[in-house]
Amino acid sequence: MRTLFKDMGLLLWLPITILLAWWFGSANSTSIYFPPLELILETFARDWLGPRFVTDALPSIGKFLVGFGIAAAGGVFLGMLIGLSRRLNAALDPLIQFLRAIPPPAILPIALLLFGIGASMNIAVIALGAIWPALLNTIDGVRALDLQVIDMTKSYRLSPAKRIFKVLLPAASPQIFAGLRVTLQMSIILIVVSEMFASTSGIGFYVLNSQQLFAVPETWAGTIVLGLLGYVATLVFVLIERRVLAWHRGMYNSLEKA
């Protein structure tokens, strides 16, 4: 119990110190750019813990999840196909290298042309912009499969389904998850940027719109919402990753001990 408090203390002392410093440092602030934290939090509570959560936050979160889902599933699926075929890999590699070199926000104008303003545009930008880390890491992970493992699957005549789901995917999973983590971060960036760029609702829209209306506390409050969204998304991802890759950590630790 004591160590738990100690751990929590170690984890929390800096954020708490910063919050306190911000709170007291800004308490009597008259600068319009740096309103008191109290005012920011009041705005946060008023705007984001009320109906706006349903009208603006939930749609943003929904679009982000769908976009990330498509990027992740598409990246892993296509990565498997490409990684398994030397020919496909050779044929597609130059194209993939070119496409992934395009800075993701640069596809916004074209996506806007093709999809117009709306959820499908935000989702398309995430799916197309954030797919690359998942795709490339899956290709690498699949191609790195140990030759002796391949021999084993062949000599025991494992069915294609067993080879893919029981051998190939788990073997590549540490690399796949490393890719998915970057895909997740890019998805968060792209939902915000695409909502700022062209949207009539959503958290990104709220932040940029508040700034343009010179509603400074709202601008700050929206930024905090975005920070929290990213934080929670990463936290959930890490928890899932820990569960799925428990064997990997266990093996790694056992090797370190030896």
Next chain:
Amino acid sequence: MIPLSTSTISTETIMAVEGLRKSYGEAQILDGIDFTVNKGEFVCIVGPSGSGKTTLLRCIAGLQAPTEGKTMFEGVEVTEPPAKLAVVFQDYSRSLLPWMTVQENVMLPIEGRFPKEELAERVKKALVSVGLAGKGKLYPWQMSGGMQQRAAIARGLAYNPDVLLMDEPFAAVDAQTRVELEDLVLRLRDEYNTTVLFVTHDIDEAVYLADRVLVLSGAPTSVTENIETLLPNPRNQIETKRLERYSEVRARVMGLIQAAKSHASI
């Protein structure tokens, strides 16, 4: 007088390697390998390192096509891994899957091929046979090297093969564990009535285990000698190795290997 009974071995051929050649471009690895294995026999293939043992094994297992010649398995030419052949690989840490428990690893090849109860029964029996009763829920990396190789052997047994093909299976374990595993394999051969083809670079191991030792030359490789050990069964690490016949065969194999090595280095 040494009793010459090699007991239960039939003269029925289960595998036949005929004129097997393998080359990679200019480099010739296997230069016409010929031998047969009888049903129930324990045959050790011993050769100097770099003699293409792994290539030979992969051709026999149907994992690699020979350049010339063929392997017959139970009367059928090998063009893909035969269903009644199980391979125990050299590097257990790579051939066991670390994301599965030991029993999941053992079950993997036969899953879906039998009803659930029979599946569980087979896995349990195999684990008991190799001395891993109650260890099925561990992950491979939670076990010692010797135990991991036992698990890999259990996977082979649960597959219910007619022939167990073992590729230097004990090369990576310590000497004491190796002795235990050698005796384990001899016992399992009787218990499961399987034919064993065992590849090794260790001369003592080959002579101790085998009914027959095939000695390979250096690359390009062929079979230089085919020696029946004629050692009495059951074998015993102390008594068998005390026999005059054991020393005789051992010296013979040693001589051939050294000749092969010096020939190769010219």
